């Protein structure tokens with residue numbers, strides 16, 4: 001079969017192949033509800049999901065609701081989240097975010113993008129994680145892996161995350177956007193790694209425009225990874 005020539009065709013085939021490769025794509029930040037995921041995603045900036053998951057059990061036990069977190073003593077909160085780095089900024093964001101939830105949304109996490117990004121410490125990437133993973137709404141988080149892979153696969157030429165999200169939203173059905181992002185992230189962590197993409201091991205190498213293995217080669221044999229919790233430096237996002 002001829003390789004797809006359009007970005008839409010490549011996006012569709014990439015998602016088909018990556019769904020076979022990573023059937024259980026899931027967010028690797030531990031959480032029970034939208035509030036916990038929002039907290040965990042804010043904490044995941046500039047650190048790994050693994051490190052966030054180490055601190056959140058005690059954090060969620062100490063501050064189970066937005067009202068509890070809004071009333072937190074900054075020094076105590078800083079100590080709890082210290083291992084995630086940037087703990088002073090993150091403390092300000094968490095307390096500010098929780099206060100805004102209490103004041104404007106009766107302590108609940110809103111679903112609308114405009115409402116989410118109005119919260120302190122919450123950008124589009126975090127908002128899209130919460131929407132797609134916890135709220136069942138369309139959302140395509142664009143992190144460093146999604147940026148790199150979507151450019152390598154010829155799905156966008158943009159470098160700005162908002163423009164990349166716009167381009168990908170035009171290629172991926174709304175209901176599939178969250179899982180598409182999760183699978184690109186997994187593939188970026190395990191195969192299409194930043195410094196030296198492993199094109200020879202990649203299930204997309206027969207149609208990826210950036211593949212460094214020869215064209216017309218047979219599709220690479222599948223080698224499903226069993227690493228469900230590979231860390232990286234970007235958090236879920």
Ligand code: SF4
Pocket residue numbers: 149152153191192193197198199200202203204205208209210211212
């Ligand atoms: S073929 Fe190479 S560049 Fe393209 S997605 Fe796979 S690993 Fe990345």
